[in-house]
Amino acid sequence: MRFFKVIKKEILHLLHDPETVTLMILFPFLLTWVLGTALGGMMNGGTSELPETSIPIVTQGSMLSDMYIKEAGNAGIVFEKMSKQEAESGMDARKIGEYVTIDNNSITLHTKNPNNIKGLLVRTYSDVFAQQSNIIMTAMKEGKLSKALQGSSMKNYVKSEGIQGNPMPGAIGYYSIAMLTMIMMYGAIQTIEIMHNEKEENTNLRLKCSPYSMNRIFYAKVGVATVALIVQALILMLANTFVYSVSYRSIIAVLIALAPFALFCCGLGLIIYQLSGANVKSSRGIVNLVIVLLVMFGGGYMPPEAMGRTMRQLIPYTPVGMLNKGLIQYIYNNNAELLSKSALTNLVVGLAIIFVSYIIYRKREGISSAANS
Amino acid sequence: MLKAKGIVKRYDKKLAVSDISFQINDGEVYGLLGPNGAGKSTTINVISGLIKKDAGEIIIGGKNLDKNLLECKMMLGIVPQELAIYNDLSAEQNVSFFGSLYNLSGKKLEEQTKETLDYVGLYDRRKEKVKTFSGGMKRRLNIACGLVHRPKLLILDEPTVGIDPQSRNHIMESIMRLNSEGMTILYTTHYMEEAEQLCNRIAIMDEGQIVAQGTLQELRQIIEEHWFIKMRLIGEVPMDELRLIDGIEQIDIKDFNYRFSCKQKKNQLRDLLDILIHHHVEISDMSIDEADLEDIFLALTGKSLRD
Ligand SMILES: Nc1ncnc2c1ncn2[C@@H]1O[C@H](COP(=O)(O)OP(=O)(O)O)[C@@H](O)[C@H]1O
Ligand SMILES: [Mg+2]
Numbered sequence: 001m002r003f004f005k006v007i008k009k010e011i012l013h014l015l016h017d018p019e020t021v022t023l024m025i026l027f028p029f030l031l032t033w034v035l036g037t038a039l040g041g042m043m044n045g046g047t048s049e050l051p052e053t054s055i056p057i058v059t060q061g062s063m064l065s066d067m068y069i070k071e072a073g074n075a076g077i078v079f080e081k082m083s084k085q086e087a088e089s090g091m092d093a094r095k096i097g098e099y100v101t102i103d104n105n106s107i108t109l110h111t112k113n114p115n116n117i118k119g120l121l122v123r124t125y126s127d128v129f130a131q132q133s134n135i136i137m138t139a140m141k142e143g144k145l146s147k148a149l150q151g152s153s154m155k156n157y158v159k160s161e162g163i164q165g166n167p168m169p170g171a172i173g174y175y176s177i178a179m180l181t182m183i184m185m186y187g188a189i190q191t192i193e194i195m196h197n198e199k200e201e202n203t204n205l206r207l208k209c210s211p212y213s214m215n216r217i218f219y220a221k222v223g224v225a226t227v228a229l230i231v232q233a234l235i236l237m238l239a240n241t242f243v244y245s246v247s248y249r250s251i252i253a254v255l256i257a258l259a260p261f262a263l264f265c266c267g268l269g270l271i272i273y274q275l276s277g278a279n280v281k282s283s284r285g286i287v288n289l290v291i292v293l294l295v296m297f298g299g300g301y302m303p304p305e306a307m308g309r310t311m312r313q314l315i316p317y318t319p320v321g322m323l324n325k326g327l328i329q330y331i332y333n334n335n336a337e338l339l340s341k342s343a344l345t346n347l348v349v350g351l352a353i354i355f356v357s358y359i360i361y362r363k364r365e366g367i368s369s370a371a372n373s
Numbered sequence: 374m375l376k377a378k379g380i381v382k383r384y385d386k387k388l389a390v391s392d393i394s395f396q397i398n399d400g401e402v403y404g405l406l407g408p409n410g411a412g413k414s415t416t417i418n419v420i421s422g423l424i425k426k427d428a429g430e431i432i433i434g435g436k437n438l439d440k441n442l443l444e445c446k447m448m449l450g451i452v453p454q455e456l457a458i459y460n461d462l463s464a465e466q467n468v469s470f471f472g473s474l475y476n477l478s479g480k481k482l483e484e485q486t487k488e489t490l491d492y493v494g495l496y497d498r499r500k501e502k503v504k505t506f507s508g509g510m511k512r513r514l515n516i517a518c519g520l521v522h523r524p525k526l527l528i529l530d531e532p533t534v535g536i537d538p539q540s541r542n543h544i545m546e547s548i549m550r551l552n553s554e555g556m557t558i559l560y561t562t563h564y565m566e567e568a569e570q571l572c573n574r575i576a577i578m579d580e581g582q583i584v585a586q587g588t589l590q591e592l593r594q595i596i597e598e599h600w601f602i603k604m605r606l607i608g609e610v611p612m613d614e615l616r617l618i619d620g621i622e623q624i625d626i627k628d629f630n631y632r633f634s635c636k637q638k639k640n641q642l643r644d645l646l647d648i649l650i651h652h653h654v655e656i657s658d659m660s661i662d663e664a665d666l667e668d669i670f671l672a673l674t675g676k677s678l679r680d
Binding site for chain 1: 423443447449451453455456457458460471476478518
């Protein structure tokens, strides 16, 4: 009963600070758009910086594909029409590295080397194009723009194919994963704030004077911080699904895989806070730095294919990198192996650091278990 | 209600409280009076189980604090020196939450929350967030949060520091009302007026020690032998000669106002008048005063409470 009251109080704190909560969702949502279309913007505005990219395209010719080819000119991409046989033999003879096929249902990038910048440009452009044309076409069909923003069929529209024929995410698809895990990392800061609140308001005096157990206050805080993070992730995923039409394959499955990561993020905030001697300023600073590093080495800011070789090889060994890659493999290849491995690792590491934080917390608060049962 | 015996608390090498003992009877208001740094908060923190003491024994309501911590905590209500309330919650949410920590729930919690808020005069603003409150209102809420579970012993640590006179009066009245309804109160302050007005018995603390304790009357007796002659003097005052008078301990001068602190009733007044008349000093006003808490403190410690 009392535990429920403590949890309720923590939730009230979170809800009474709607700005932070909203930002936690809105920020990655907008960033997904910005980053997902950043390369598109570069193509429109900065053709002088980028050499014109020319790439073969296989098409039957339709209003849509004509539009696609014409718009690409503005973006610095020149498509050369080719027949399917020409393109395939060109690939076999290593005369061309990649080509695009377009029909009324999909745009597909065929490439030997999915990591090159050319492929990335095409994927990003295709994303933006598909998004725009989808909105326009649905709006034309239904006469309603609002509807167009929802039930779009873009999910499987843009596809790219690696050398093994594995589908890969488009730019927006990629960032809707990377930004999701990045913002979850900021749950570490949220956790520091939840922990620090009592010190800042002096209320830890009252809590300690009360007959209620300080241990349970700790559990309640960690629990609320973790669940809040999972809920924020869910809202962000739903927003991404409805607005950007990205697919997470199964939101529930992804959420289950993200729960241990949420625990890890909260644990990260906790342990840094406790190790810093409950100093909110320095722990926030350290956490910010750690997040930037983890996100960077996890490929959060830039897709792995746009990075150097060493970085690329490092990625799967960092917590965020492993999770991102695991999510991509699960969502796009229906292969949950790496994702499960990542979830398990996060669970173990998360629980371990929370346990250590708990020990330090007990020591600091001077709790003897006999006194506060 | 409370017995404290031989309490010692050290911070590193500094002795914050050194071997103090006192007893608070059921239904009284007991005052801890002393300047900043005297060790009042430390004493209170030890009693409320916030910090561990280095030696001594505390009995609350017949229970030993070390052995029955939970039971003792249930009997205590704490009003910390610093505000200890959630600014982003409403007044009602604050009071109700702290009530729930003391096992209150349901209708009872609701009722006591309302009653308490009414008591401190915040009922009408119970739904508002604390961050919109004035300093005085926050102080009152701070008291309400320690009061909601109806403690047997309410401990207030300088609850009137830095607030407007109106809120201060409100707080003093609330405390007197609580006491008249039977609540035992431990009150710390460095304002002697408050201690005089509020407390049945007072312990005077300085540098971690209780230098005297008792009722105001009893404390006065300690320095019964002290009395004060106040004079307004105009002319050339022969200070050197005045200082030599037997039994005059100290002379404080403010403008033309002279205050002679005298020890034991001797012939100080006659000697004073003799010298002044001999030097043709005009005495335009004169009075003889009893000691107040400030004087008692001064006499006991040689320091002023006010600094
Ligand atoms: N946490 C602490 N660490 C070290 N010294 C402290 C601490 N708290 C109080 N002190 C010292 O103990 C003495 C008593 O302080 P305190 O009990 O707060 O006095 P009061 O409440 O009467 O103003 C002071 O000299 C103060 O500097
Ligand atoms: Mg104090």
